[in-house]
Amino acid sequence: MQAQTTSGRETFHAAQARHRAAARRWSLLAGAIVAALALTISLLFAPLAILAVGLLADLANLVTPTPNLLGEAFKAFEVLTDGKASATGITIGLAVAAIPGILLLGAGWLTLARASRGQHADVVGAALGWRTPRLGDLEEQQLRNLVDEMAIAAGLPPPRLMLLDDDSPNLAILGDGADAVIVATRGLLDRLPRAPTQALVGQAIAALGNGDGLLAARMLRLIEMCGLLMLLSQAPMSAKARALLAPLLPWRRGGDALDTLRHALGDPWNAGFPDDVGGKGTRLTWRDWLRLPLMGSLLIGILLVPVTLLFLLAPLLGLVWRRRRLLADATAVQFTRDPQALAEACAALAPLDTTLPLKAPWLVNLFVLDVMGPGATRVASPYPTLARRIERLNGMGAAVEPPPTTPPNVLLWVLLSPLLALLVFLVGVLLVLGTWLSLALSMLFLGLPVGVLHLLLRHLGGG
Numbered sequence: 001m002q003a004q005t006t007s008g009r010e011t012f013h014a015a016q017a018r019h020r021a022a023a024r025r026w027s028l029l030a031g032a033i034v035a036a037l038a039l040t041i042s043l044l045f046a047p048l049a050i051l052a053v054g055l056l057a058d059l060a061n062l063v064t065p066t067p068n069l070l071g072e073a074f075k076a077f078e079v080l081t082d083g084k085a086s087a088t089g090i091t092i093g094l095a096v097a098a099i100p101g102i103l104l105l106g107a108g109w110l111t112l113a114r115a116s117r118g119q120h121a122d123v124v125g126a127a128l129g130w131r132t133p134r135l136g137d138l139e140e141q142q143l144r145n146l147v148d149e150m151a152i153a154a155g156l157p158p159p160r161l162m163l164l165d166d167d168s169p170n171l172a173i174l175g176d177g178a179d180a181v182i183v184a185t186r187g188l189l190d191r192l193p194r195a196p197t198q199a200l201v202g203q204a205i206a207a208l209g210n211g212d213g214l215l216a217a218r219m220l221r222l223i224e225m226c227g228l229l230m231l232l233s234q235a236p237m238s239a240k241a242r243a244l245l246a247p248l249l250p251w252r253r254g255g256d257a258l259d260t261l262r263h264a265l266g267d268p269w270n271a272g273f274p275d276d277v278g279g280k281g282t283r284l285t286w287r288d289w290l291r292l293p294l295m296g297s298l299l300i301g302i303l304l305v306p307v308t309l310l311f312l313l314a315p316l317l318g319l320v321w322r323r324r325r326l327l328a329d330a331t332a333v334q335f336t337r338d339p340q341a342l343a344e345a346c347a348a349l350a351p352l353d354t355t356l357p358l359k360a361p362w363l364v365n366l367f368v369l370d371v372m373g374p375g376a377t378r379v380a381s382p383y384p385t386l387a388r389r390i391e392r393l394n395g396m397g398a399a400v401e402p403p404p405t406t407p408p409n410v411l412l413w414v415l416l417s418p419l420l421a422l423l424v425f426l427v428g429v430l431l432v433l434g435t436w437l438s439l440a441l442s443m444l445f446l447g448l449p450v451g452v453l454h455l456l457l458r459h460l461g462g463g
Helices: 012-061 069-081 087-115 120-128 138-153 186-191 194-209 212-237 239-248 257-266 286-336 339-349 361-366 386-395 410-460
Strands: 160-164 171-174 181-185
Touching: 012 069, 012 087, 012 286, 012 410, 069 087, 069 410, 087 212, 120 160, 120 171, 120 181, 120 361, 138 160, 138 186, 138 194, 171 194, 171 212, 171 361, 181 186, 181 194, 186 194, 194 212, 194 286, 194 339, 212 239, 212 257, 212 286, 212 361, 239 257, 286 339, 286 386, 286 410, 339 386
Parallel strands: 160 181
Antiparallel strands: 171 181
């Protein structure tokens, strides 16, 4: 069988290969941006880490002779900034300077993993408010049997089925293998006939088989890491941020505090901008003056991470998820050999409202169907339109009329193109200026007091 014929037909194998390759390309680009952000933040943390280690060496020198690490660091900085250093020397210097920050980020990632190990599904369940299927409800038990049958047919361990009491038809997936979970809304059972429901369950099982449930869990961890960076960078100047981060300390863990922290990390837009940052006017207490040298880190949490997440990562991750969901459609066709059923299910969903009033917007990527609604920005949407999904399924053998769509306004896009280009340029400038400003503030507030303390300690220690 040919992958693509002159009539526009395409095999599910060819469709899978195409969507998988496109998703991989966008994933690599998103990964590069994450790596660049991590390296930038590591370099911004470098002055604080180097000065802290240097002062510890100065304190140790009071007891036993210790190398003058800060002195060597100041000499290396002069070499890097005098314009005479080679490109290789600058690269090596920056790489060495970034090591403490990279170790700090790694420690944060491991801390999050350890704090939520084996509990991701519980955290998501608490945020969504899901429940187990009722034993006395025939439809819910039939749905559980259907999920088990489809999983066995796909060669996968049957996932756990949970229910949401909401009238909107939708499905969500999370996890992998024996830990996988499928979440169905009650509206899926009440508002769709059995055939479309079976086709959508097959698509969700196909997504689990492709690893989308594991990818969704990793995306949650990435969002949590961004939330952690936003809170950590604001902690020196924000009592609210420090209170939210307290459960990361082993002796402060337990009770509802850890759940509050998880929700804060998962929704950094709300928890990442503490009310008390800049909310006390211009009057500073003596504690604020002591924390002033750490002000440079504040820009990481209120500028660098949010701007990168909103303008760069969100659109790229939306592209990744749209391709992954088209890939799941093609995989479902492979499992069922029936593209018509899934296309008819998409057509049945067209007049229905699949949106959900999520109290935790960070869970959007878990859902198979659009929970954001028509007012959401399509650039960052993780959902392909139903019309596009039906067109792709028609290319694999279905024969369903796609719902009518509004054609793009070419003139409007022509007019908006210069503004979009300007926006991209301004975002780039903002990130560069924010990086330099954060570094300059750190050096300004840290350089003088640390330099004086360093000289005093070295004098007391005999050099």
